[in-house]
Amino acid sequence: MAQTQLAILLTSAALIIIGLYSAIFIDNIIKKIIGISFIEEGANLFIVAIGYKAGGVVPILMPGMDTSWFAANAAYPLPFGLVLTSIVIGASTLAVMLALVMVLYRRYGTLSTKVMLADTSKQEEYNE
Amino acid sequence: MIEFVLCIIVILSAILALIQKDLLKAAILTGFSGGALAVLFQILLAPDVALTQAIVGAAIVPVFIALAVKKTQRSDS
Amino acid sequence: MNELIPLMVIVPLMAALLISAFSKLNKVTKIFAFVVAICLPLIPLLSNYGLHYFGGYEPMLDNVTGIMYHPAITYSFTFLQQIIICAVGLLTFLVIFIYLTKYKKVSGPYLFLLFLGTAAVTAMILTDDIFHMFVFFEILALAQVGIVAASSIDFSYEMALKYMILGSIGSPIMLLGIGFLLALTGSVNVTDIALAVHTGLIDATSPVFLLSLALIFFGWLYASGLPPFHTIKSGIYSKAEPHGAALLQSFTVVSMISIVIIMFRIYSSLPIFEVLVVFFSILAMILGVSLALTQTDFRRMIGFLAVGELGFIGLGIGLGTNFSITAGLFQALNEIIITALLFIGFGAVVHATNEVDTRKLGGILAYHPKVSIMLLIGGLAMAGVPPLSGFQSKLMLVQASLSCGFPEISILAIMVSIATFVVFVKTYYTMFLKPKPNDLDLEGKEVPKSMVFAMGVLLIIIILLGIFPDVVTSGISNFVGGIL
DSSP states (O other): OHHHHHHHHHHHHHHHHHHHHHHHHOOBHHHHHHHHHHHHHHHHHHHHHHHOOTTOBOSOOOTTOOHHHHHHHBOOOHHHHHHHHHHHHHHHHHHHHHHHHHHHHHHHSOOBHHHHTSOHHHHHHHHO | OHHHHHHHHHHHHHHHHHHOSBHHHHHHHHHHHHHHHHHHHHHTTOHHHHHHHHHIIIIIHHHHHHHHHHHSOSBOO | OTTHHHHHHHHHHHHHHHHHHSTTSHHHHHHHHHHHHHHHHHHHHHSOSEEEEGGGOOOEEOTTTOOEEOOSOEEEEOHHHHHHHHHHHHHHHHHHHHHHHHOSSOOHHHHHHHHHHHHHHHHHHHBOBHHHHHHHHHHHHHHHHHHHHTSOSTTHHHHHHHHHHHHHHHHHHHHHHHHHHHHHHSOOBHHHHHHHHHTTSSOTTOHHHHHHHHHHHHHHHHHHTOTTSHHHHHHHHHHSOHHHHHHHHHHHHHHHHHHHHHHHHHHTTOHHHHHHHHHHHHHHHHHHHHHHHTOSBHHHHHHHHHHHHHHHHHHHHHHOSHHHHHHHHHHHHHHHHHHHHHHHHHHHHHHHHSOOBGGGOOOGGGTOHHHHHHHHHHHHHHHTOTTSHHHHHHHHHHHHHHHTTOHHHHHHHHHHHHHHHHHHHHHHIIIIISOOOTTOOOTTOOOOHHHHHHHHHHHHHHHHHHHOTHHHHHHHHHHHHHHO
16 A cells, blocks of 8 residues: 555645744744644654555564564554654643743733744844 | 545644634644544554554643633734 | 763753752752762763663674664763763853852752753763654753743843744754654664665665755754854853853754764765855854854854854864864864853853943953953963964864865865954953943952852863863874774
8 A cells, every 4th residue: 555655745744844834934923833743743744654564563562473474564663662752752842832932922912923033132122 | 545534634634723813723623633643643553652642642732732822812813 | 880871861860850859958959969060070081981782782683684783772982972071061060060159049940951951962972873862952952942041131031932943843854854864774873874874775865865964954053053043043142141051052062063973974975965064164154253243242242153163163074084073073172161161251241240232341351350361361262372272173173174175264264263363352352451431330249259260160171172182182083083
């Protein structure tokens, strides 16, 4: 089923492009952060797709399985282990970013990036 | 067949989340995308990743975003 | 004593967790942080060189193809790792010492972030596993953001959020590059990947391989603050507390060299890799110095100068010969120490005057002579004046680029050094020598003794490295011979 793998790769590419677009062009900071989480999900999906083997089995060796048959048919488990770590990292990064946004909202009263993250040197001149 | 449907759900809910005016709806749609991705991981023979993604992507991330929206403002303007 | 190798990461990591858990007990926390900080530079000095396999999984020999595979996460500890970890550990000790003496009530989370960052860079330079490096790269980014956000300077949260957004775009892209390498070779161990590339198992000109280079290179640019990220990098230096900035720049330098060494081992057969590294390094040198010239905030000026100095490291590594890489790594060690001295010294000035604008300062030399003279020597070392350590490494770089057949690059390096000198002396004159403005009050404000002590220690290292560079360069040269 090469079609499955192709569809998965296209999906991950689409997620990364959607995420990059929103991270660069959308003004609302929370939507920007949602877009960034899509980039991470796209990268994770791509790495899982590397380990996939069409028509294979889950890489867990059950009692009674033939070892050589298992080695020939199981999916490659190393990318799955990496993605586990990556998912948790993504969630914690997202939490830190949202916490910073909540602090900054109290100061500016808006979620617009243009106001919140304007060039800091200009902000200093404005305050003076 | 189901994997194509799931791929379409993932991409559609991602795009819909980014064009919502209501940020709470955007948070819920992010959860949809994460949950569909978890099922996709299960189809790709990675049940352990699917479990983690189901918890993180479909529950924790939308809840974080919804909490942030509740503490700030709900409409995107 | 190979058992000490994982302890270099575990000790600061455990200390970070324990401190944040028991931060209510102020006195205990202070003593504990101090003891752990003393241990940090000592552990690498006591440890033997060697490899450490996590979980005890030794390399396996494939009987069919005759290739060794490394199933475990491997830490390799050689002279370069020893000297860099020792320098970062010493700097962490000095920074924590300054922090503990400056505040009566210490903040547990801040100490947590300092130790976490140290643990992350130590793991990055030790590891031989590209995904392991990525994980600690992310942890390092979080720790850097925390250190910036924890400072009490205006607009530090904005800068932290900006850095974080750029970082969370950069790191999935780097992860994608690692994914491409994994798809090509089926391994994340750098030794295995490099072997597969050099024995021709994977096609070095295939588009997937080139794409993985581009993606990891983007992550490297972000981690090291080379253009186009130079503005944000100098921004986070200027928004952190001065002692925090001293540590942040050492994190930047170490993460830069650890990623570039890994990239060099994998991609050195591609000519475009070296061209890219040299191009971005020269861009960083020129942009860093020319932007530093226009700054009025002296913390920002030092930030841009630090970015410019990073270009010299990249230049040495991009030229790709044994001598030039040795020079680049020696320059990295010098920069960790010199820039830390400058940040701590200018932090002392901020402490004494509460002013960061060079136009409103003047005449500090008469009030704080010790700090002023140590800062002057530090600045001269950065600009490359003999017999200080910066001179030795820059001389080596100029010689290396001449012997590679690029006299243009050596002329450019000398010109950037001179420009650095001009920028520093101009700022030094306006801050320390010019007559004191009338509205500036300098009476009765003392510089903390701990800062003077830290600057003294760093200054001794600068002078010693300047007089006896062979102590370090011969060892680094052996290491470079191993990876070429």
